[in-house]
Amino acid sequence: MSLSPHGGRLISVGTFVSSPEKSKELAENSTVNVSNETRVQMFNISTGILSPLTGFIGKADYENVLDNMRLSDDTPWTIPILLHVPESFSAGGGDEITLVDDLGKAVGVLEFEELFSISKKEYAKKVFGTEDGAHPGVAKTMASSDRVVAGKLKSVIRFDKGNFENFTLSPKETRVLFKEKGWKDVIAFQTRNAPHIGHEYVQKTGLAFADGIFINPVLGRKKSGDFTDEVILDTYQVLVKNYYPKNSVVLSVLHYEMQYAGPKEAIMHAIMRKNFGCTHIAIGRDHAGVGSYYGPYAAHEIFKEFPDLGIQAVFFREFFYCNKCAGIANEKICPHPESDRLTFSGTKLRKMFLSGETPPKEFMRPEVSQIILKSKTPFIE
Amino acid sequence: MPQATTQSKYTTVSIPVTLHDRIEKMIIKKSGFKSVSDYVTYVLREVVAMHETKDVPEPFTSTDVEEIKARLKALGYL
Numbered sequence: 001m002s003l004s005p006h007g008g009r010l011i012s013v014g015t016f017v018s019s020p021e022k023s024k025e026l027a028e029n030s031t032v033n034v035s036n037e038t039r040v041q042m043f044n045i046s047t048g049i050l051s052p053l054t055g056f057i058g059k060a061d062y063e064n065v066l067d068n069m070r071l072s073d074d075t076p077w078t079i080p081i082l083l084h085v086p087e088s089f090s091a092g093g094g095d096e097i098t099l100v101d102d103l104g105k106a107v108g109v110l111e112f113e114e115l116f117s118i119s120k121k122e123y124a125k126k127v128f129g130t131e132d133g134a135h136p137g138v139a140k141t142m143a144s145s146d147r148v149v150a151g152k153l154k155s156v157i158r159f160d161k162g163n164f165e166n167f168t169l170s171p172k173e174t175r176v177l178f179k180e181k182g183w184k185d186v187i188a189f190q191t192r193n194a195p196h197i198g199h200e201y202v203q204k205t206g207l208a209f210a211d212g213i214f215i216n217p218v219l220g221r222k223k224s225g226d227f228t229d230e231v232i233l234d235t236y237q238v239l240v241k242n243y244y245p246k247n248s249v250v251l252s253v254l255h256y257e258m259q260y261a262g263p264k265e266a267i268m269h270a271i272m273r274k275n276f277g278c279t280h281i282a283i284g285r286d287h288a289g290v291g292s293y294y295g296p297y298a299a300h301e302i303f304k305e306f307p308d309l310g311i312q313a314v315f316f317r318e319f320f321y322c323n324k325c326a327g328i329a330n331e332k333i334c335p336h337p338e339s340d341r342l343t344f345s346g347t348k349l350r351k352m353f354l355s356g357e358t359p360p361k362e363f364m365r366p367e368v369s370q371i372i373l374k375s376k377t378p379f380i381e
Numbered sequence: 382m383p384q385a386t387t388q389s390k391y392t393t394v395s396i397p398v399t400l401h402d403r404i405e406k407m408i409i410k411k412s413g414f415k416s417v418s419d420y421v422t423y424v425l426r427e428v429v430a431m432h433e434t435k436d437v438p439e440p441f442t443s444t445d446v447e448e449i450k451a452r453l454k455a456l457g458y459l
Contacts, residue, residue, distance in 0.1 A: 003434070003437075004433065004434035004437040005437075005440055008433060008434075008437070009440065010440035048440075074426075166456050169453075169458075171440075172440065172441050172445060172449060173449050173452065173453060175439070175440065175441070176441065176445075176446055176449040176450060176453065177449075177453055177458055177459065180450065180453070180459055250458065304413075306426075307423050307424075307426050307427035307430070308426040308427055308429065308430030309430075310430060310434060
């Protein structure tokens with residue numbers, strides 16, 4: 001027996017191999033060009049990471065997600081997974097649609113169910129809580145088509161994970177892995193950063209009560225100034241090797257494009273980790289946020305709306321190094337003023353690295369700093 | 382049988398008036414819930430989810446497990 005996947009079943013979509021015969025067969029269908037982000041979503045649907053979704057959602061689910069943060073069968077869900085199509089697109093009930101990449105290669109087959117229009121402004125307001133075009137999620141939404149297709153994914157081509165094949169595990173694989181390790185309580189840690197001491201402290205606090213930690217960095221398009229995927233993975237490898245007890249960590253990547261939807265995205269992060277078989281997820285300060293669009297602990301508050309989420313969120317305040325405490329602390333346990341505190345600011349870190357400076361060891365492990373300093377391009381431009 | 386109202390988004394179920402009043406008194410004292418309906422919905426979702434997730438079979442077969450273990454070993458996870 002195991003932790004139930006979200007919505008009660010782990011989805012698995014078959015794969016097909018690209019061949020001239022298959023291409024000929026699929027050429028008879030109408031086609032839709034899909035972005036890299038959509039390809040990543042197809043991969044995540046096909047492996048069960050986005051269970052219980054079997055494809056791109058329809059109008060009833062869409063409206064219920066926006067209005068009630070639930071699919072139309074009441075399953076918690078906070079961000080619609082949509083397939084945008086051009087205005088001119090048309091298809092009939094039961095048709096098969098071939099999904100093609102930028103080069104025109106077939107990457108998936110969708111069973112058409114429905115074509116409908118969305119209000120991008122409404123989407124932005126209800127998902128991101130703002131219509132401000134400076135918000136990266138809003139900007140992406142406004143640049144997309146307002147026509148969307150719903151349908152079930154029938155098959156997908158094998159997803160190319162680039163250099164990260166060996167660090168990509170499916171929910172079936174992580175579930176077997178946790179079981180083999182004898183882990184019952186598994187805490188997930190979502191990250192899009194190279195680890196500083198504050199991150200390590202959160203992870204180890206979680207590890208103090210859990211049997212194991214699932215460190216699951218997000219790889220994929222992020223915003224300018226974020227660490228590159230290679231640096232994130234390399235730094236985590238060196239951190240786990242040097243500073244974690246053996247057999248206490250599973251390090252595996254999540255192919256996913258950040259939405260920067262703050263609290264609503266925190267729920268999606270939890271759902272995906274539940275599907276991987278995690279019982280808990282660490283939620284820190286301004287989880288999945290950007291700029292000052294969300295309150296620092298808005299992502300903590302939203303979990304109160306979901307007594308049936310099926311994964312327990314563990315909330316953390318922001319950690320810092322306190323000179324007077326002579327160690328890592330947070331505002332709940334440290335009585336000293338801000339002048340005694342060294343905060344783990346990403347902006348400060350970036351500046352130090354760009355000027356070739358090594359951060360103090362109270363801020364970042366030297367092994368981690370060295371990897372970043374040695375990298376020619378540690379940050380996304 | 383529950384009666385559907387407002388475009389089938391909500392329905393009515395009967396609970397004893399005494400229980401309704403007890404909940405109402407409690408939520409007035411303790412903040413967090415706007416109405417008895419909100420409270421009942423919250424509690425029911427929690428309870429229903431608990432029943433739904435009980436004794437869920439593993440989402441893989443024994444053949445899957447052997448193949449998965451072989452890959453995990455090859456990758457150094459096991």
